Amino acid sequence: FGIPADVAMKVVGVGFIVGVIQDSCETALNSSTDVLFTAAADYRKRRKEGKKVEIKQTA
Structure with missing residues (x-):
């Protein structure tokens, strides 16, 4: 494509960084x-077992 090697390597470097991010x-x-799903499943299990479930609300 006629792109200088140094420019091409910079593009590859930027692409690598973007991939990591x-x-x-x-x-x-x-x-x-995963945490949300686990909490929801645990909440449902406790409700089915008849246990009282308290949800603490913060400001």
């Missing part, structure tokens, strides 16, 4: 939804 964001989102 994207992967970190995906991992964080996946982990947070």
